[in-house]
Amino acid sequence: MRKRKKFFGFLSSLLVLMLVLAGCSGSDEAGSKTSDGKVKLTINYYVGAISKGSMDAAKKAFPDYELNFVELPADNNYDVKLKTSLNSKSAPDIATVNSNIQDFLPYADKFVNLLEYDADKIADQYVEWKWEAAKTGDKKSMIAMPLDIGPTGLFYRVDLFEEAGLPTDPKEVSNLIVTKEDYLEAAKKMNEAIGKPMFLSAVGLLGEQYRALDSGMYNEKGELTLADGQLKDAWDFVVKAIDAGYTLGTKSNSIDNVNAINEGMYGAYIGASWGVMDVKDADKSAGKWRIAKTPGGYSNQGGSYLAVLGNTANPKEAVEVVKYLTNEESQLANLTENSLFPSLKSIYEKPEMISKDEFFGGQDVNEYFIDAAENITYVYRDTRDTSAFTYFEDQISLVESQGKDPEKAWNDAVKKAEVLK
């Protein structure tokens, strides 16, 4: 009897062990088909990247597929998770990729090449620069389709511009502040007239300039070129602004910025189309903002892609779904529900694009964004582009907040960028 008890003890502990092991290893690939033979596709997206209307429409359009949309937080972990899942079997079939798509291009073989599914046939419908940025350097592979973009405009305060004797009408502002020198001149005027800074922060200003550069931090051979010397010009421009006291010195993603906007503490910034939503957080500033043309060259900030991951069991079906989720109908839903600026040129002519916003004094806020979207040029970006640029942001913030010598700061940033491999 005792033996028997022991035997059962052994058995049950084995069972526990097996359960624990099973729990650890996780279930294998859930299977590409459901029990009733439907094609099963999982789509991971970060918050706000796809609208509900677009998802519902896709589910209706593909009754034979089971589409499983999984919403994830839009934080730094999203990319880390996506990168790790590229090598795993439990990866989603489809995933959103942010505008840092260059990080994934070296691993194009881990994605389904959309060019093999005739993506190029619809290329001319999308804005070219966004489309091209999803292709590898040799243009032989394309890893994702553009969902939305973030063309920029000059957000400025009408009340402060008026007090400073600057024009207030968007057209006049666009005609007066054309180059970055004009931008600095306007800042000077504002500072002299009402003693307020035009710009939010050195980091913000350097970012605005960086996005407008027509080449990246590295060339296609992977050599650090600092945008063929243009970055230094941008740097010197920002240093000038700091020295003259034209920056407020507040971080852009902070509660202080909301406060600064509410209190009208600075005059203008170059923001992306999605920034129209963010600026409304400062509800006290309602009616005081307008948007003009970005000075110093067109630029883009943000905008997502949809990629099909290489491990998918149903690449053909997944590409179909991606094409659907980036088509006109879907992008229109994304525009009206989530204020995502379309990457499809045909939508720019649609009545839905006219967005007269009372927060902006009834101005049609999309006018200059459309202008930017159609004129931005493609810039080659190395995977290290963002990391290298961050060093310059870090250093310019030290110049601003701690009075670090600008030359030394520049050299420190260059030294750090040179080490990046």
Place this chain on the structure above:
Amino acid sequence: MDDTINDVKDKKSFKDKYSKISEKATPYIFIAPFYILFLIFGLFPIVFSAILAFSKWDGIGDVQFTGLENFKTLLADTDFWLSIKNTLIIWVIQTVPMLVIALVLAFLINLSIVKRKEFYKTTFFLPYVTSVVAVTILFGLIFSNQSGLINAVLELLGKEPIAFIDSPFWIRIIIALVGIWQYLGYNMIIYFSGLQKISADYYEAAIIDGASNYQLFTKITVPLLKPIILFTVMMSTIGGLQVFAEAQVLVPTNATAEGGALTIVYYIYQTAFLQSRYGYGSTITWGLVVIILIISLINWYLTSYRIKGEDD
């Protein structure tokens, strides 16, 4: 006939063997859950990061072995040394005042004239169960450059507002303050339970001899609490060297070693997860391991030679 006998024999020996195996295996199976979890979440990352420390890896592609290159970079990396300096400064200005205040508080609450001990104990302990991130956001609001409470008070008093978050001097103090606020009660409770183990006889004898409260504290309480004080120092060391969340929440972007907010773990996070340099990130991690080892050795030396010997 022979066959049946053999059969029975075989059956018996099989049973015997089986029960022997099961007897030996059972204890291992019972401790297996811990070891399996440890292998996956403990040992594997340790070994993998040791391999990565000598390699280059961006998280997707192949791991490339680079030999000692990462370690050479590490030794010449001013950001690494500066981030160690930041961490140590934060650790000292957090731990020393916190432990002193905790000890004094525990002593005061333990005094017989203090009523409602449970209330004080609970109140001081409460911050320990709060979330670091939530607490840090609150501190960030209090010390915010423009809209912060402290700067509002300063302005009310006619003083210039201070850019707390941007100043390398202040940011370290604020990070330390978050830690003090959160862990004060925890250490206080540990001291308090230690105090209760000290026999009342010592105090009574000292009081009869005419000792003051101050003398009771310095001559009886502190010496008898030494082992417990050491325990709290060690725990605070391990926690203090791994400060991350406070710094990351207070300075989420453009944190620099020169700016004061970049602690070692924050630097590891930036390198590995924001720049996707997992190899070099692992190298920094092993640098941190060495530092923790050195400090632990010092602690070990102090406990085994200086303290046990009692005034040798």
